Amino acid sequence: MRRLLSEIVLVPWAGVLIGLLAVATLVSLISPYFLTLGNILGNVALYFSWFAIAGFGEALVMIGGGLDLSVGSAMGFSGMIAALVLAAGLPLAPALAAGLAAGALVGFVNGLAVTRFRLNPFIATLATLGIFRGITYGIVQGQAITPPSNTAGAAFAALGTGALAHVPAPVIVMLGLALVLFIALNHTPFGRHVYALGGNEAATRLLGLDITHLKMVLYILSGLTAAVGGILLTARAGTALPDAAQGYELQVIAGAIIGGVSLTGGQGTLPGVLFGAALLGVISNGIVLAGLAGYWQQLITGLVIAAAAALDVLRQRLAYLRAA
Amino acid sequence: MTAPLLSLRGILKHYGPVHALDGVDFDLFPGEIVGLVGDNGAGKSTLVKVMSGATEPDAGTILFEGKPVVLRSPQEARGIGIETVYQDLAVVPWLDVEANLFLGREITGASWWNRWFLNKNAMRREAARHIASLQVGLKSVRQPVGLLSGGQRQSVAVARAISWGRKVVIMDEPTAALGVRESRGVLDLIKRVKERGLAVVLVSHNLPHVFEITDRIFVLRQGRAAGTLVTHEAHVSEVVGLITGVRVSAAVA
Structure with a gap:
């Protein structure tokens, strides 16, 4: 039993999942509305889907020992480019391609x-x-x-507002991206090289891996996931504002850190990022449901980041103790 | 005597006005351990860099298995079978032993559908077999390397260096950061490396270690070969004399 417990604690995303369940339980006690399907999928999941989507790319960069503060700007920029292409009367596919290319450009x-x-x-x-x-x-x-209200504009809007079996389209995209990137990170040589790069850059170079190439790929991936988030956000909002997603980088990075991604590189998991973003989503929703003013959210988010960081230190000590 | 595996002839390397290496000849035979010793600044690091491909000499030739080679990068050196274990423990702490052993040469699936994906079972099997055959005392190849002791970590670095068809292993101060018992384990491991027919270059400041496991000792002084001694015929004072320059006549082995 003790062994099982310590195994669970050592799963990198166990802490954030426990935290998520605890906060969700608390919020459901405050408001019976919280645990309704419409609220969970339509409000909470939708709200954190942007942070989680951009967070996946951010997490890859951070695991590789880097940091990307530009994700919020990349989201706004790519959403704006997509909207401009649509406004020029072009179909959906070129608009999406241009938006993704804009994000890739930021990453490049x-x-x-x-x-x-x-x-x-x-x-x-x-x-x-x-x-x-x-x-x-x-x-x-x-x-x-x-975007104009033609066929392309309507298809674009559906990306943000559509749903499949009550699951909003952005949430579906988030889960799909999570799966693809999880496989890339855990079951391909590329994933191992990312962890190696963040864990010991000098050793990785000496082993003959192309570090420059790896870093380029990571930043471009981060730009691309930010673009996906930004395009979906714009589609949801129905209009591209030049200040869209401003300041989102803090939420994105917070979600990754709460999810166990290390600022010093070499550590982190994508399920952790997903749960970390979800925790932020639940907190935000809980504040609304509890009838608190929105500005308490920053305080609570800050406390959660501190708690997550403390938990991570504790977890690493436990790992050492167990090995010794 | 058999032909040398690795031969350096007239290696010259200048850094500005400094003659780091001033015409060095060096031979390494299969299945031997050669200690490379010398004072700080004698040129040990530069010679190691030349052999491991990290630095190109200004002049001189490198022969590997009798054929001239040009080593422009550590990858090229590794490509022909020369591997270097660096002093600063070139392992990734948060990856497990298996991932470290296979880093940069991961085994992937054999079929069209899984050839992009890691074959973790095959790598774990192979890693466990390799670690066991080297008698490195590890409970599991799935432990993160960062949680191992310094000696175990060094052993993982050595195990990686000698795997997959290596012929020459260069070790730069493998015991410098280790305690007495830990050093013991790594020295025993180096002896087992030799038993496999690999040639080892051991760079060390620790003369007792050098005397214990090497076959020959190559002394560098001010960028030149000060002498080569057969270890079991040599005395520590001779080596110290060559290192410091008190003894100038080079004994030739």
């Missing part, structure tokens, strides 16, 4: 800055956070862009 610039110009990831992506938000504002002169 980040990767280049980190590998070729050897900038610290924090600095590099802080710069691109500003640069791409500025470009987003600049190209539309601060105006909102609303």
